Amino acid sequence: MELKILSNINSPVDLKNLTIGELNILAQEIRETLLEKISQTGGHFAPNLGIIEATIALHYVFNSPIDKFVFDVSHQTYPHKILTGRKDAFLNKDKYGTVTGFTNPHESDHDFFTIGHTSTSISLACGLAKGRDLLNGKENIVAIIGDGSLSGGEAYEGLNNAAVSGKNIIILVNDNNMSIAKNHGGLYKDLELLRETKGKSENNFFKSLGFEYHFVDDGNNIEKLIEALKKVKDIDHPVVVHMHTIKGKGYKDAVKHLEFYHYVSPFDLKNPKLMLEKKGESYSDISENFLIKKAKGDKSVVVITAATPGSVGLQKFREECKEQYIDVGIAEEHAIALVSGISKRGAKPVVEAVGTFLQRTYDQLSQDLAINNNPATIVVHHGGISNSSITHYGIFDIPLISNIPNIVYLAPTTKEEYLAMLEWSIEQRQYPVAIRVPNTAVISTGEEVEPKFDNLNKFLKVESGNQIAIIGLGDFFHLGKKVYDELKKIGINSTLINPRFITGIDEEMLYKLLEGHELVITLEDGVLDGGFGEKISRFYSDKDIKVLNFGAKKEFVESVPLKELYERYHLTEKLIIEDIMKIFK
Amino acid sequence: MELKILSNINSPVDLKNLTIGELNILAQEIRETLLEKISQTGGHFAPNLGIIEATIALHYVFNSPIDKFVFDVSHQTYPHKILTGRKDAFLNKDKYGTVTGFTNPHESDHDFFTIGHTSTSISLACGLAKGRDLLNGKENIVAIIGDGSLSGGEAYEGLNNAAVSGKNIIILVNDNNMSIAKNHGGLYKDLELLRETKGKSENNFFKSLGFEYHFVDDGNNIEKLIEALKKVKDIDHPVVVHMHTIKGKGYKDAVKHLEFYHYVSPFDLKNPKLMLEKKGESYSDISENFLIKKAKGDKSVVVITAATPGSVGLQKFREECKEQYIDVGIAEEHAIALVSGISKRGAKPVVEAVGTFLQRTYDQLSQDLAINNNPATIVVHHGGISNSSITHYGIFDIPLISNIPNIVYLAPTTKEEYLAMLEWSIEQRQYPVAIRVPNTAVISTGEEVEPKFDNLNKFLKVESGNQIAIIGLGDFFHLGKKVYDELKKIGINSTLINPRFITGIDEEMLYKLLEGHELVITLEDGVLDGGFGEKISRFYSDKDIKVLNFGAKKEFVESVPLKELYERYHLTEKLIIEDIMKIFK
Known part of the structure; x- marks a missing residue:
């Protein structure tokens, strides 16, 4: 040209x-x-x-x-x-x-x-x-x-x-x-x-x-x-x-399909239709399909987005469940206060939000929702370490949400667990609940999980072992599983835990770990400061066991490749094992 | 009647x-x-x-x-x-x-x-x-x-x-x-x-x-x-x-003096002028007098409030420094973005804020201010445990502010230290700085403190001892001092530390404490979850020393007397010593 x-x-x-x-x-x-x-x-x-x-x-x-x-x-x-x-x-x-x-x-x-x-x-x-x-x-x-x-x-x-x-x-x-x-x-x-x-x-x-x-x-x-x-x-x-x-x-084509062309992946200018092809099932698809079914069966279910139906996956829902869909525009504060009101009146609201934009509504989460303890569901998408732009870096949602009283923040590890949490959250009438969508490709076990989480802060012991206990939160449970497998290879039979709850700790289980374990490691896909692992460290700080917290450093990063960040924060099974071995030296 | x-x-x-x-x-x-x-x-x-x-x-x-x-x-x-x-x-x-x-x-x-x-x-x-x-x-x-x-x-x-x-x-x-x-x-x-x-x-x-x-x-x-x-x-x-x-x-009288009569302390209806009498010097007075002097000497200093000149103490400043005073109305988000812009243009903005209302502006603190790393000062009033209404309970500012990268959050312990921090913050051109005004009556040592805090996260060792190290943050430094004194009475010569910085830890000093100390206690006038003490616990979690974190539980409370809350959270020297002794048993 x-x-x-x-x-x-x-x-x-x-x-x-x-x-x-x-x-x-x-x-x-x-x-x-x-x-x-x-x-x-x-x-x-x-x-x-x-x-x-x-x-x-x-x-x-x-x-x-x-x-x-x-x-x-x-x-x-x-x-x-x-x-x-x-x-x-x-x-x-x-x-x-x-x-x-x-x-x-x-x-x-x-x-x-x-x-x-x-x-x-x-x-x-x-x-x-x-x-x-x-x-x-x-x-x-x-x-x-x-x-x-x-x-x-x-x-x-x-x-x-x-x-x-x-x-x-x-x-x-x-x-x-x-x-x-x-x-x-x-x-x-x-x-x-x-x-x-x-x-x-x-x-x-x-x-x-x-x-x-x-x-x-x-x-x-x-x-x-x-x-x-x-x-x-x-x-x-x-x-x-x-x-x-x-x-x-x-x-x-852009003027015709504005929402679609707001942000694009690479595409062929001369043959733009190819862009519409989809790759595999995402957690957004899973959410959307579940919510469509749910909304059709229960007219009191209503789904709210703050101008991001594409990012969270609500375009089909919008078409199929018109009256039960609300786009409030870019107005996150309104969205959260709104669902507190909807819930108070007896209906069942679900906010589908992008994690980094929830930052815009801390006070509404605390005042309008949590103090009032109204049961509403907030689905948090794109929370976790990523190669995103600095302004969209999503590692801060755990300190943001989980240190507010009354809110129950859940971290599913698989498709089935996610759906069980979503079902439970929508139907229960006791707590404001947030659910952190795994920041990974979909992992499905095929085994249905019971939608029962009323017994708050009960961690799930997936493998019982000794010496080392691995607590892998949400999508990092799978990293925990890799560490578990590696440890097994070198003859250490460790304990593997899926905590499920971010907002509280299972003191009973943590006390029991004192028997037979010398080290607890925590893994979280977010910033360490103010996060989940620190609460485990605090619990054990006056007890005879060591703890290592793995997660992101408190820093803003601009579009750094994920692999580089994982190396920087020691978030690979190899580097984790190395850190563990330093303790055992 | x-x-x-x-x-x-x-x-x-x-x-x-x-x-x-x-x-x-x-x-x-x-x-x-x-x-x-x-x-x-x-x-x-x-x-x-x-x-x-x-x-x-x-x-x-x-x-x-x-x-x-x-x-x-x-x-x-x-x-x-x-x-x-x-x-x-x-x-x-x-x-x-x-x-x-x-x-x-x-x-x-x-x-x-x-x-x-x-x-x-x-x-x-x-x-x-x-x-x-x-x-x-x-x-x-x-x-x-x-x-x-x-x-x-x-x-x-x-x-x-x-x-x-x-x-x-x-x-x-x-x-x-x-x-x-x-x-x-x-x-x-x-x-x-x-x-x-x-x-x-x-x-x-x-x-x-x-x-x-x-x-x-x-x-x-x-x-x-x-x-x-x-x-x-x-x-x-x-x-x-x-x-x-x-x-x-x-x-x-109320219609004439609306701002004054918005909220009142008990007064004599028939002789309302008595209300105007003042009791002693407060940290707000100290701020205001300092800022008036500062503003008069430097026309680039500007003070911002979001509709609370009374609560933070700016009524005299408003009169005396008109052009350097901005009341943005109830618009905390605007206030924080505004100061980022003012600072970027080379002037010296100071926001005087009520802690609980800063909750309304997390995203602006993070995006508009911290990512841009513009030097501005935010003075945080009324942060800490109190007998306030549930909606104004001020224990959440530390997790809110201190887990955002780039921000330097300072915790002064005395009048002189507060003024030094304020002076330093206004003049430095490197960091967004927040200062947590002590939530107590004014404590003055009479000894001027040098306004030099560029060496970030350097804690101050006030007393050197062994066995136990007490890290008392901000206004709870004085509680730490009481614990120190009580321990001395029973023959324990402990170490007493004023950390000054909330947003980072002094790793060098903390490493040194490993020699000769068996226990570190942290004291903070705020919620433990996501707070300062947990960072100390994380630091020591893989090392051979025990830690006890003292602070408020993550809960909303409605107008509970301070004494009752202090008892509940073990925030008296007596209860702290009892907890310490359990470790030494």
């Missing part, structure tokens, strides 16, 4: 002297670059295709990095990266891996924050603006936020405060009528009305909060965008620019 | 046949009851005086508990309690202690949730409504929310979802133009406009979200309220009723 314009763009200043015609060609070149690159590597597809023109206009009108852009959730910043000296990472196959998928201050002075969760940009921009004012700066601060992110409480808190700041802050609302999934909430009817009336509707959410308001009908028209942004540049008060863009613009 | 009407009211049905004249007398009787009772016991004063008429109207029009009321934050429910069979707790001195200060399902079927944090009512009400719909119920669900609570993100997430529920849900906005402190944010200008235009202003926040909207000009007029509520009773879609009430109504 020939890049007439892009080949000369190495920083935003290179845009300044281009004509509108050249900027339009540049947009086309960036679009082609993105289509090729993302289809090869995977990544956020439709969000980036939709914001190319706006990114060009922003960099044309403003003077980054003096003027500062804060991109909400920042998965739509590939065009921004291309324009700010990082185009090689999108053009050169050998350099594809050299930039992250989100803004990253370690990569460029044009990025101010590492961002990956939604709804944060306005508050962060308010901070940059307040810092500017305290230090007598003069630059523009621009937050760029998608309509989907506007349903999150943090975005609203930011808007409410930005509105009265009395100083320069520009909020560019990128309205493509779509979150990851379809948007939900009253605000979206207002945005629709504003789009239909070209910004002239009487009811205007932004004006009601006190903002000066501008509307840009075609947010993929560079000329119109430049005109609009020039009007607000160097403004001395808060302003909202509401632009209407086409998510997925330039790839027909 | 003669109670002509109230004496015959034992449940809401007793209201139904009263005339408006009688209801007005009832309001007066409740007002006099509250004035007398709250001035004697202390409690939420102005909020309850303002909502008497509305509570009577609600119970007159609706059929509680079939129709369900959810009171936001619920500190304004004394009138509700009086009308729902609990008047004795307000009339009879011997029974003053028999009800809690918030709604409480254990007390009455008219209460559905234990609530104490703000902004939750709409989401909880949405839950009751969805449960109703799933189970084919027909009742009214009413959320009663103050204007102050509307700035919290959870309230907005609730509104945004309630607006599109398509079913009965009634949101009564109790607008008294006041949070605990003055309100801040764009929404409040809109509410003001709506009050001024009697609800007719073009810009209407609620309508913009899609709500049917009603305005009641005089929310202390029972007749008008009944009329308005009758119109929306049994409505089949979401509606907002916006009423204007007078906070503190009926007590002149």
Whole structure:
């Protein structure tokens, strides 16, 4: 592909002297670059295709990095990266891996924050603006936020405060009528009305909060965008620019199937249907099939997601059980308080959540749900050590959830155990229950497990031995089994335990281990600090037995291969055995 | 006081046949009851005086508990309690202690949730409504929310979802133009406009979200309220009723000094000025005086509160350092993201927060602040074991904050150490720092401490001994000192350590303790699960030394006397020594 314009763009200043015609060609070149690159590597597809023109206009009108852009959730910043000296990472196959998928201050002075969760940009921009004012700066601060992110409480808190700041802050609302999934909430009817009336509707959410308001009908028209942004540049008060863009613009199949093309795995641009092929059964499929059956048999069962039906696996459920499906949009706090209320009224709510996003709702877990001790089920997906982006690293759910009183947090090890826990949790009326979906391929024993977990904190002894006891939590039970097998090979007949419960310890069983065992090891797929193993260490700390806790170190990591992390944390049977042997020396 | 009407009211049905004249007398009787009772016991004063008429109207029009009321934050429910069979707790001195200060399902079927944090009512009400719909119920669900609570993100997430529920849900906005402190944010200008235009202003926040909207000009007029509520009773879609009430109504001094009279200690109704007398210096005073001096000397220092300038001690700062003071309203998420931005731009932000409310912002602490590793200071007040209401029990901050990477959480033991940590934190540019204000009377040594804590996780050995090492964290260092003294009396010369850092351990010092010590005890003023002591236990779990962790059990407790909790958790020197001796037996 020939890049007439892009080949000369190495920083935003290179845009300044281009004509509108050249900027339009540049947009086309960036679009082609993105289509090729993302289809090869995977990544956020439709969000980036939709914001190319706006990114060009922003960099044309403003003077980054003096003027500062804060991109909400920042998965739509590939065009921004291309324009700010990082185009090689999108053009050169050998350099594809050299930039992250989100803004990253370690990569460029044009990025101010590492961002990956939604709804944060306005508050962060308010901070940059307040810092500017305290230090007598003069630059523009621009937050760029998608309509989907506007349903999150943090975005609203930011808007409410930005509105009265009395100083320069520009909020560019990128309205493509779509979150990851379809948007939900009253605000979206207002945005629709504003789009239909070209910004002239009487009811205007932004004006009601006190903002000066501008509307840009075609947010993929560079000329119109430049005109609009020039009007607000160097403004001395808060302003909202509401632009209407086409998510997925330039790839027909994406515009048709927006939810699907939000984030893609590598695919063939010319034959996109292949993407729909599925590989094997996942825990999400198991959840979904179970919940569909459950919901059809019991009209009081209701399943809630906070805008991630794809990540947790609810697309079929959504179709088949309409009235028993609620997508609250990006609004995790609401989701948790909601299920407390649903449960209090006697129905049976199940939240399907992504672990890292549950972080957004600690207080609701504690106050709305746990203090009230209402029976609701929270299914926690993608908790555990992974090669994910730093902002989506899922090792913190155990300290987050398990140190709150009243909540029962369960760690199934197999498909059958998972289903038994889910069934038990939905039907019991005593506890708020969270279930940690194994972060692995499905392991099935074929042997049904009884859905009975009322006897809280009873661990399951799977193998009885002596000398060493292995407590393997959830998906790491299987790592425990490997250690057990290795120990057997060298003549040690150890004890193997599936604790099942994260939120409490089986004191009776732990006391019994004091007989005949010299060492207890714990294995957990999460951070050690504040986690499960430390509770075992505390229990044994005044007793005559040693303990080794295996799990992740308290640190943020950016897209590190799983194998490397497992080595780093000694989470392979070989390294575990080595550590055990140091004790026995 | 003669109670002509109230004496015959034992449940809401007793209201139904009263005339408006009688209801007005009832309001007066409740007002006099509250004035007398709250001035004697202390409690939420102005909020309850303002909502008497509305509570009577609600119970007159609706059929509680079939129709369900959810009171936001619920500190304004004394009138509700009086009308729902609990008047004795307000009339009879011997029974003053028999009800809690918030709604409480254990007390009455008219209460559905234990609530104490703000902004939750709409989401909880949405839950009751969805449960109703799933189970084919027909009742009214009413959320009663103050204007102050509307700035919290959870309230907005609730509104945004309630607006599109398509079913009965009634949101009564109790607008008294006041949070605990003055309100801040764009929404409040809109509410003001709506009050001024009697609800007719073009810009209407609620309508913009899609709500049917009603305005009641005089929310202390029972007749008008009944009329308005009758119109929306049994409505089949979401509606907002916006009423204007007078906070503190009926007590002149309260209406004049609203912030002061939000919550009161016992005082003389006839001579209220006595309330203003202060007792001794508190850690809040120390903070405030330090920050005033600091801010005056450095214009880049800025102090942020989320609507609690009184609780954290910022009223003088607010007056003296206007431009360097930000009250974001009840918007903790915004507060934390904001300071990350302020810090990124080079200024020096300090958040003064109440520990239990930091729970509302875990994800912002982790994502906006810690991942970005921006240097900001968070001062955590009221963390620790206390006799507070269950919803304000402050033992969870250590697991919450200290298991997030990058954050440095400090635990000062004295005034001088606290000030040194504050000075260091504000000036350093490397870490997000939280400081846990001692939950005790001020302890001052008179000896200045150097503001140098760059050498992270270095514990301070205060006394060198052998056999036993005592690690006393923060305010519990002094308990450790008492244990040290008691041990000395019985001939044991122990080691006494002030760890200073909560977020990491001093491995070098801990290794050295292995020589000459048989037992390490840890003391922390917080929950053990996920806390500081468990990290020490983990460190020693594979080594030849015993550890005992002292702290609170993982449980929610409701207003239990401190002494009782200390006994329960063995947090007295006597009980600690007994536990130590069991090890040495």
